[in-house]
Amino acid sequence: ATPTSIMVGTGRAAELGVLFRKGDALQKLDEAKVVAFDKTGTLTEGRPRLTRIDTANGHERDATLALIAAVESQSEHPIARSIEQAARDRGLTLPQARQVKAITGFGLSANVDGHDVLIGAERLMRREGIDTTPLATALARIAADGQTPVFAAIDGRLAALLAVADPVKPTSRAVIDSLHASGLKVAMITGDTQATAQAIAAELGIDHVEAETLPDGKVAAIDTLRARFGSVAFVGDGINDAPALAAADTGIAVGSGTDVAIEAADIVLISGDLSGVVNALHLSRATMRNIR
Numbered sequence: 001a002t003p004t005s006i007m008v009g010t011g012r013a014a015e016l017g018v019l020f021r022k023g024d025a026l027q028k029l030d031e032a033k034v035v036a037f038d039k040t041g042t043l044t045e046g047r048p049r050l051t052r053i054d055t056a057n058g059h060e061r062d063a064t065l066a067l068i069a070a071v072e073s074q075s076e077h078p079i080a081r082s083i084e085q086a087a088r089d090r091g092l093t094l095p096q097a098r099q100v101k102a103i104t105g106f107g108l109s110a111n112v113d114g115h116d117v118l119i120g121a122e123r124l125m126r127r128e129g130i131d132t133t134p135l136a137t138a139l140a141r142i143a144a145d146g147q148t149p150v151f152a153a154i155d156g157r158l159a160a161l162l163a164v165a166d167p168v169k170p171t172s173r174a175v176i177d178s179l180h181a182s183g184l185k186v187a188m189i190t191g192d193t194q195a196t197a198q199a200i201a202a203e204l205g206i207d208h209v210e211a212e213t214l215p216d217g218k219v220a221a222i223d224t225l226r227a228r229f230g231s232v233a234f235v236g237d238g239i240n241d242a243p244a245l246a247a248a249d250t251g252i253a254v255g256s257g258t259d260v261a262i263e264a265a266d267i268v269l270i271s272g273d274l275s276g277v278v279n280a281l282h283l284s285r286a287t288m289r290n291i292r
């Protein structure tokens, strides 16, 4: 590898908004066989919006939304922001939520007006033995639309199912098509529900999905992809993506993401535009071709 051609490649990349943070990143990316993307905030806008509420077991809609929003007002999760916003838009008064505890990768538990409240993914309900069958039809519809289902239970019984939509970025599909045209496989890694992830993967033409990964499971997902396809480039934006960015053969951080992700990455897409992945790949290939 001649230093001159690498410098030229790195300089050209900077003009395209791609920052190569580590010296060997240009060489490493050329070896990638699969590009894996985080879903939320990377392939999608990362600004979810509440689209629908179904209730069960006689629970009233607005009162249930107010109660759920009261708990979510104490969570940092983007899903929590969308639910709190929807309740405020409806002018609902939020009760006081106490003992709010995050259940990492699952959701939250709390106490509101003396009632035990549980909010989160279907797997949280499963784990706590709560029967979700009364809302099975709504669940199937939500997941098939690529939206995220959020369940709520009150005192151990199912109370509501909320749907949260986080649209894919307008450029995601074209970026995935270009990667395929360059002979790469494309994967998605997400903590979201399996059925929701599959619907979004189908919409984007993604080959392989690792869904319902727990926060410490993204590294294992990278290892699975490496065993199956070979060298892995991983693209992510969040704090929870940092270990996977470090574990991937090439870690690519979306520049609009968190500092922790950027620190862990080999390559940074300055503008946050995913087409930088394609630009970086082409530059890496052109540079390595010149060198060989």
Ligand code: ADP
Pocket (backbone or CB within 6 Å): 040, 072, 075, 076, 077, 079, 080, 104, 105, 106, 107, 108, 119, 120, 121, 122, 148, 149, 150, 190, 191, 192, 193, 214, 215, 240
């Ligand atoms: P992701 O980055 O994919 O959202 P997380 O580990 O943060 O991964 O969350 C995994 C899942 O747990 C979410 O998709 C959601 O279903 C559920 N969850 C986590 N936090 C909350 C919350 N505050 N409110 C509702 N659901 C939550």
Ligand code: MG
Pocket (backbone or CB within 6 Å): 038, 039, 040, 041, 042, 236, 237, 238
């Ligand atoms: Mg993300």
